[in-house]
Amino acid sequence: MAESYTFVLLTLDAALRVATPLVLCAMAGLLSERSGIIDISLEGKLLAGAFVAGTVAAVTGSAWLALLTAMVATALLSLLHGFACITHRGNQVVSGLAINIMVSGLTVVLGIAWFARGGQTPSLQAAARFMPIEFPLAETLRAVPVLGPIYTEVLSGHNLLVYVALAAVPFVYWVVYKTRFGLRLRAVGENPQAVDTAGISVTGLRYRGVLMCGLLCGIAGAYLSIAQNASFVREMSAGQGYIALAAMIFGKWRPLPALGACLMFGLLDAIAIRLQGVEIEGFGEVPVQLIQALPYIMTVVLLAGFIGKAVAPKAIGIPYVKER
Amino acid sequence: MKASHVSVPAWVTIGVVPVVNIAMALFLSGLIILLIGENPIDAVQLIFIGAFGYDEAIGYTLYYTTNFIFTGLAVAIAFHAMLFNIGGEGQAYIGGLGIGLAILAFDHTLPFWLMLPIMLSAGALFGAAWAFIPAWAQAYRGSHIVITTIMFNFIASALMVYLLVNVLVEPGNMSPETREFLPSGHLPFMHEVFAWFGIAITKSPLNISIFWALICCVLLWFYIWRTRWGYALRTVGHSERAAVYAGIRPQRVIVITMCISGALAGFVGINELAGVQHRLLLNFTAGYGFTGIAVSLMGRNHPLGIVLASLLFGILYQGGAELAFEMPKISREMVVTIQGLVILFSGALAYMSEPWVARAYTFVALGLTQQRAGEA
Numbered sequence: 295m296a297e298s299y300t301f302v303l304l305t306l307d308a309a310l311r312v313a314t315p316l317v318l319c320a321m322a323g324l325l326s327e328r329s330g331i332i333d334i335s336l337e338g339k340l341l342a343g344a345f346v347a348g349t350v351a352a353v354t355g356s357a358w359l360a361l362l363t364a365m366v367a368t369a370l371l372s373l374l375h376g377f378a379c380i381t382h383r384g385n386q387v388v389s390g391l392a393i394n395i396m397v398s399g400l401t402v403v404l405g406i407a408w409f410a411r412g413g414q415t416p417s418l419q420a421a422a423r424f425m426p427i428e429f430p431l432a433e434t435l436r437a438v439p440v441l442g443p444i445y446t447e448v449l450s451g452h453n454l455l456v457y458v459a460l461a462a463v464p465f466v467y468w469v470v471y472k473t474r475f476g477l478r479l480r481a482v483g484e485n486p487q488a489v490d491t492a493g494i495s496v497t498g499l500r501y502r503g504v505l506m507c508g509l510l511c512g513i514a515g516a517y518l519s520i521a522q523n524a525s526f527v528r529e530m531s532a533g534q535g536y537i538a539l540a541a542m543i544f545g546k547w548r549p550l551p552a553l554g555a556c557l558m559f560g561l562l563d564a565i566a567i568r569l570q571g572v573e574i575e576g577f578g579e580v581p582v583q584l585i586q587a588l589p590y591i592m593t594v595v596l597l598a599g600f601i602g603k604a605v606a607p608k609a610i611g612i613p614y615v616k617e618r
Numbered sequence: 619m620k621a622s623h624v625s626v627p628a629w630v631t632i633g634v635v636p637v638v639n640i641a642m643a644l645f646l647s648g649l650i651i652l653l654i655g656e657n658p659i660d661a662v663q664l665i666f667i668g669a670f671g672y673d674e675a676i677g678y679t680l681y682y683t684t685n686f687i688f689t690g691l692a693v694a695i696a697f698h699a700m701l702f703n704i705g706g707e708g709q710a711y712i713g714g715l716g717i718g719l720a721i722l723a724f725d726h727t728l729p730f731w732l733m734l735p736i737m738l739s740a741g742a743l744f745g746a747a748w749a750f751i752p753a754w755a756q757a758y759r760g761s762h763i764v765i766t767t768i769m770f771n772f773i774a775s776a777l778m779v780y781l782l783v784n785v786l787v788e789p790g791n792m793s794p795e796t797r798e799f800l801p802s803g804h805l806p807f808m809h810e811v812f813a814w815f816g817i818a819i820t821k822s823p824l825n826i827s828i829f830w831a832l833i834c835c836v837l838l839w840f841y842i843w844r845t846r847w848g849y850a851l852r853t854v855g856h857s858e859r860a861a862v863y864a865g866i867r868p869q870r871v872i873v874i875t876m877c878i879s880g881a882l883a884g885f886v887g888i889n890e891l892a893g894v895q896h897r898l899l900l901n902f903t904a905g906y907g908f909t910g911i912a913v914s915l916m917g918r919n920h921p922l923g924i925v926l927a928s929l930l931f932g933i934l935y936q937g938g939a940e941l942a943f944e945m946p947k948i949s950r951e952m953v954v955t956i957q958g959l960v961i962l963f964s965g966a967l968a969y970m971s972e973p974w975v976a977r978a979y980t981f982v983a984l985g986l987t988q989q990r991a992g993e994a
Binding site for chain 1: 650654655702704751752755759760761762764765766768769770772773776777779780784908911912915947948949951952953954955956957958959961962965966967968969970
């Protein structure tokens with residue numbers, strides 16, 4: 295019994311680690327899409343953030359500087375997305391896709407040109423990374439029945455960015471639902487004409503939305519290369535940006551349900567890894583690929599309206615034209 | 619003198635603006651190569667030598683071109699109905715599955731001339747089926763095709779890994795691949811075709827599927843601009859509401875268009891599997907589905923433009939391999955970067971350069987008229 299309890303806790307612990315970049319990217323996407331700008335470039339920004347953080351940490355040895363530059367880099371990518379979609383009213387999906395493909399090529403090209411390690415950045419020392427933080431009394435409290443192991447195994451022992459991701463959810467919730475800026479942001483995603491009529495700049499609001507999106511993606515990228523792992527590896531985002539996008543849609547463009555979707559997708563991934571090659575009686579080997587594909591399948595089913603209804607912000611994807 | 623006195627003719631917006639956009643993308647690519655510390659002009663030279671320098675290289679260039687024509691056409695037909703099919707990659711993958719299964723099932727019994735139509739239909743059917751579900755969900759359930767086709771790319775990838783690792787793998791083979799197809803399931807290579815006529819050219823992966831790609835271009839042109847279905851398709855693309863008033867059912871058009879799109883993407887497997895690899899294996903699509911988006915945007919969704927854009931990307935892919943060999947600091951992924959920049963400039967920022975080009979044209983045109991007035 296105690297053994298299976300530990301197994302469950304370890305799986306939860308792994309799920310939290312997997313879910314961290316998803317949570318950050320999903321919150322990022324939410325801020326952008328709530329302002330009416332579709333962002334499928336979460337994947338590209340995640341990868342770019344990881345590459346910049348890995349590079350800067352390897353060169354300077356400072357985790358904080360790496361985090362900061364990663365955020366600046368992804369914010370610039372977001373501004374590029376904004377420049378194309380807001381200023382020039384380009385197609386938002388095309389722009390996002392362009393960023394994804396460009397980053398996927400450029401990170402490898404620059405990585406090989408600068409470090410000549412097949413696209414990988416040099417391994418980082420502990421000082422150049424965000425290392426696990428042990429909560430006070432973690433080992434002492436382990437003995438407490440039921441709750442103790444949760445505290446020690448699941449809550450304690452993560453790196454700073456995991457807690458940042460968890461804090462980002464209430465923060466985004468507060469920004470979107472409790473501030474004047476958030477009210478306007480939601481309004482501009484639903485009915486930009488009304489916002490414009492009230493004398494508030496649609497362009498300005500949308501730029502602020504995508505900018506915040508970029509900053510959060512930078513943290514997620516830094517998490518991949520200098521916290522969860524000790525270097526950047528080519529294509530290390532591996533579709534997580536798209537899973538985050540799916541999670542955000544699954545959460546119906548709301549922060550708390552999106553967090554729930556991220557944790558669920560993270561849990562699925564952790565379970566898939568643990569079930570690799572495991573035989574279940576009367577069923578045979580578990581098809582791990584099916585569990586890995588579940589987030590995508592569930593999102594499609596949700597979007598087809600079979601699990602509730604996911605309604606996107608009304609003005610999403612439509613460039614705003616002032617003169618009509 | 620006001621600029622509004624001169625109206626900008628169509629050839630400027632159709633002909634000059636796209637070229638300016640591509641030029642900006644290539645210029646930025648050159649800057650990146652400079653940043654890496656190599657000479658962009660030498661790089662361009664190496665790319666062209668690598669793509670055309672010897673007949674094997676030309677074969678490779680055209681072999682890549684074939685793939686891009688298929689995926690480019692797939693994206694283009696969907697674009698005409700204002701549908702954005704990002705799922706070309708997954709549809710090509712599943713189309714290849716259909717082709718592989720068909721060949722594995724019949725190559726013992728049927729001759730090549732019967733295999734060919736079976737392969738083509740299998741690829742088209744499986745590719746279309748993979749596009750059908752997102753299309754149906756968009757048309758009748760109101761979900762967004764962009765998101766669902768992205769999801770279907772990942773589902774296709776998971777499905778193929780499962781099938782090849784657990785079901786289709788040749789027993790005793792270490793890598794997840796099926797057995798090799800028998801010769802009745804192989805498309806003739808171009809060097810074989812030339813040999814029939816007594817002309818010797820170097821071996822290359824180029825095979826007769828390039829003819830099928832060109833036939834598809836013509837068929838698609840005819841379908842979009844010369845049939846009532848094409849008319850319905852373009853009407854839906856311009857305005858769904860107007861289409862309804864004209865008695866067209868947009869839902870049906872969406873589903874049919876996406877199925878054709880998926881079928882076209884599925885033909886990548888004809889070139890890759892029946893043409894070159896002669897077995898079903900993982901990741902044979904290698905991003906061709908995404909390149910199709912760049913190709914279609916660059917070719918302005920017209921078959922002729924798509925052939926030209928495919929050729930350019932064929933040159934970049936083949937020449938890029940040569941470049942990576944000659945300049946080790948520049949890796950093959952430079953081509954992917956260029957592809958991203960092309961999508962950015964000829965897709966998302968397509969209208970950025972238009973006012974500049976118009977202003978430049980006006981400036982030149984006004985100058986000419988004044989000069990003429992002065993002479994008279």
